[in-house]
Amino acid sequence: MTVRVQTADFDLTTEVAALRARDPKIGAVACFVGTVRDLNDGSAVDAMELEHYPGMTEKSLEHIVDVARERWPGIDVLIVHRVGKLVPLDQIVLVATTSAHRGDAFASCEFVMDYLKTQAPFWKKEKTAHGERWVDARTTDDAALARWGIEPGAIDDTKA
Structure with a gap:
């Protein structure tokens, strides 16, 4: 498991190569990359600021990975989530999962992203013309x- 919260951008190819290199039994890798949209709720977005609580956020993400591993034993998970000021087209988040077979990789990647989107302690503020x-x-x-x-x-993330 790798969980990182950072201001710097990430390189998908480099991240996935490092994840794959950890286990020769990997037969599938599923990835999701979330980006900043230029339009949200009918308004043009100039920038987005993502905030978090250092330490607490990483523990929450690790908890999400633990829950996913309980559902899909044998998977590996990478989460890279950016914070700070981002502009449209910037990458926000990478979730990548590996498994022996594609079904578990697809399902676990989607699960981690769904869980992260609703439960991880990030706060987003958009800057618009208004x-x-x-x-x-x-x-x-x-x-x-x-x-x-x-x-x-x-x-209950308090056990994380």
């Missing part, structure tokens, strides 16, 4: 987590 605004969680994100059998707010 001023700054905090980005609230979407009901679609809660629904994505619920399809895994997890209700929003039901997760």
